[in-house]
Amino acid sequence: MASDRIFGAVVTLIALAYIASATQIQTSFMADPVGPKTFPIIIGAVAAICGIIMTLKPDEEPEWPELKTMGSLLIAVVVLVGYAYALKPLGFILPTAVTAAILSYQINPQPAKAAAAGVGLSIGLFVIFKFALGLSLFGLPKFVTG
Template sequence: MSDNTRTHLLIGRISAIVLFILAVAYGIGGSQIEYAFASDPLGPRVMPVALAVLLGILVLIYLRFPGSAEDFPTGSSLVRILAIPLTLIVSVALFEPLGFVASIFLLTAVTGWLFGATIKLSVIGAVVHAAVWWFIFSFLLEVYLPTGAVFG
């Protein structure tokens, strides 16, 4: 077995372990959902727990038979891969102080830029994206969206 094949198997198994940890955490989080029993016989716990169990089973199969995997990303690819979840975390953290529109704008603009769009196109796309979702939630679905502490 070549070193390259061993590396790919190791990458596949590390990915499987990380996904298994996420499946367990998702299952635990789903099982903690509280609800009124009279509302639904199954309740809202069933779907997240079932998905966690399914993911866990599939991950265990993948752990046993990892198949081939891509090389571990390096350079700018690694930076982009790490920047996407970081951008999501920052956007969620700013949701309360800045509100829905500003946080979705930030998430969309940075994601567009990370995927190669120019800053101008990223900003235009983010403005359109935020406006469309604000219109859908506010007017069509009549869902309250927070404006944020900064904006009132």
């Protein structure tokens, strides 16, 4: 109940903000009858109405995970974002091994297996991508290979 109400309210707020920013869209001199503003405003309006409906008529509450699981999901997100930033400067193999190992540990908390999965996936995928599919990937950081 509460989740749907909150979600509905958030959708409505975002939709209103979206409409507000749509009204700020610059129009050019070659305007057509509809212009660049109308369609985004319609979308925003429909979303806002649906958001209000959700707030008024919520479904049953979903089962949210306990705090500990939420924590591990948060860690996963942080690790994935870090991976996104690390992929270019640090090359493929190192960040992939670390990220894959952490994700693997989160799914099945056994450190030895997780580490093996990380290293195995990292090297295995690198070989497939680089040599079988011919993608241009850098395996190691540039300052190592020179």
